[in-house]
Amino acid sequence: MSTSQAVLQHLPSLRRYARALTGSQPSGDAYVVATVESLIASPKLLESSSSSRVGLYRLFTKIWNSVALNDKPEANEIVLPPEQHLTHITPRPRQAFLLVALEGFSEEDAAEVLGCDLQTLRGLVEESGRELAAGDVGLDRIDGEGVRS
Secondary structure, rough: OOOOHHHHHHHHHHHHHHHHHHOOHHHHHHHHHHHHHHHHHHHHOOOOOOHHHHHHHHHHHHHHHHOOOOOOOOOOOOOOOOOOOOOOOHHHHHHHHHHHHHHHOOHHHHHHHOOOOOHHHHHHHHHHHHHHHOOOOHHHHHHOOOOOO
């Protein structure tokens, strides 16, 4: 499978992740576009990862983490309630939580995406749980598309 086919296959899920991470579809899509543009400029960026999916999310993560104001949605954007609650989780634990809980990455793959070891990833996921519990988000009513059931 070519790089472009592999990326195309994962774009819908990357957009879902980006939306949940940023709190809005327009903001999430802007990061996805930046990720795809980076791949166009340098297609070999995915080669060092264990899979094209992990590499794509890892590149997205590097881009998202490089922007200082990535932890709150734009004031003029419409934010759906689940995303609004998720944006209250600090950025790094939010990433770990979404990679494992929403995107279904194994702990090993999620750690690779975030560029950390397994112990750090587990700590981040635990931190997200504490922050969610403190905010009473009610994730049991949110489906995989970030919509309340």
